[in-house]
Amino acid sequence: MTTPILTDTHSHLYDTAFAADQAQAMERAFEAGVTRIFLPAIDSESHEALFDCVRTYSDHCYPMMGLHPTSVNESPDYRKELEIVAKYLASPPQGIPKFYAVGEVGLDFYWSQDHIAEQIDAFERQIEMALTYDLPLAIHTRNAQEQMIATLRKYQGRGLRGVMHAFAGSYTDYTAIKECGEFFFGIGGVSTYKNSSIAELIPRIPLTELLLETDCPYLTPVPFRGKRNESSYLRYICLKIAELTGTTTEEVARITTENSRRLFGI
Template sequence: MISLIDTHTHLFAEEFDEDRELAVLRAGEAGVTRLFMPNIDDTTVESLLALCRKHEECYPMIGFHPTSVDTDWMNRLARVKEWLLSGERFYGIGEVGMDLYWDKTYRLEQMKVLDEQVRWALDYSLPLIIHCREAYPELLEVLEPYRTSGLTGIFHSFTGTADDAARLLEYSGFMLGINGVVTFKKSSLPEVLKEVPLSRLVLETDSPYLAPVPYRGKRNESAYLVKVAEKLGDVYGLPLEKIAAETTENALKLFKIAGRSF
């Protein structure tokens, strides 16, 4: 049986309130044996930890999402940092980043919040899980001073061009997170990935969002990760077993603390 790692799932979100336990079971039955869960903000940590305490295959991460940055961002970020300092075990700093798609009001504040969380990742030697939407210039401006710092992580939900991929992969400690978008009919991602080594990719769902074909338009879940892996098999001309083995190895390299616990 194949073994896959979902490096980005929000199974603690309210969309799973009716069947969360079944979703975890379905993931395992599909061969998705490890589920890494980025936090969203100060309001979601307790539900995240409650799920992860129940299931040893669930690994919590801690961070503050850019779309949660508002007028009270300083206090809210401080509350998230309290969790980081609490003694709870976290496996990454995320979900963090920049998002100017809906609103540019807090552009500078988002950059400050990201920069602080980059420093958390370095201080605790944890991978950084980066979200970026319509904000590559700002993201790269924040990251530039850390180019040679040893920072590691995932550029989550990568959907950019070949040039974008080349620029991001200059950060040698980072992987590109590939999800259901790669299966979409009009996606240019399969062509872009032909220029990207499989050694720099990890799999993710971003569930409950971005369900792959043939589930597009429905709620996503970790069990559907196999569809992403199958599509990558088509892109690279490799069997599913090889895609599973390589992307799992890539994820374990990144999540070294988790890797030592398996």
């Protein structure tokens, strides 16, 4: 039997956390069956590392382009950063055939609540970019579930689609988000933690709406919680979802990879 492909729909394997052993971490991912890896952008400081990673692993890595909400906080001139995002979406740099999503973008009021207006502005501008280029969104939401849904509602009926990365909302949030467009829900290491509310929610969401993600180097699943995360650990998330939904890991891998194909168009 051939092992089904596992797709990590949210990985920062180009992060400085992997400066010393990126090649080995990549190799471990491939050996674990994680042969498709989507890489969200953060800001211009790490664009070159992202592009280098995609150029080196062009058969396995798929880049996104976008400005992360916490980078809006740190950048008094975040509009310049948005211009860079717009420039790359219009014309990808050499060696990068295309961007597969606008991401990661969104709202994060955890670290600071001093830049809410700027974050919403940056998010809305990037939603417009996604609509212009008919790309899905990879959406980050932290301590901002209500404002996130309010923002997405403004675009209801305009063909929004994307993934709610590291989804941590309630069932009510889940149904509200689905009313705003065609959304998938990214499940990562948090689902393996004790008393995880997302673990309780997973059996209520159809498998056809779930995507697997590590968000490495962050949100490391059990049994490696507390250590650096990496894409090869996606198999523990796959296993957890199989347990929670009463199906096999093969089935979870097959369906979630198929979902990622539908969303990202590969």
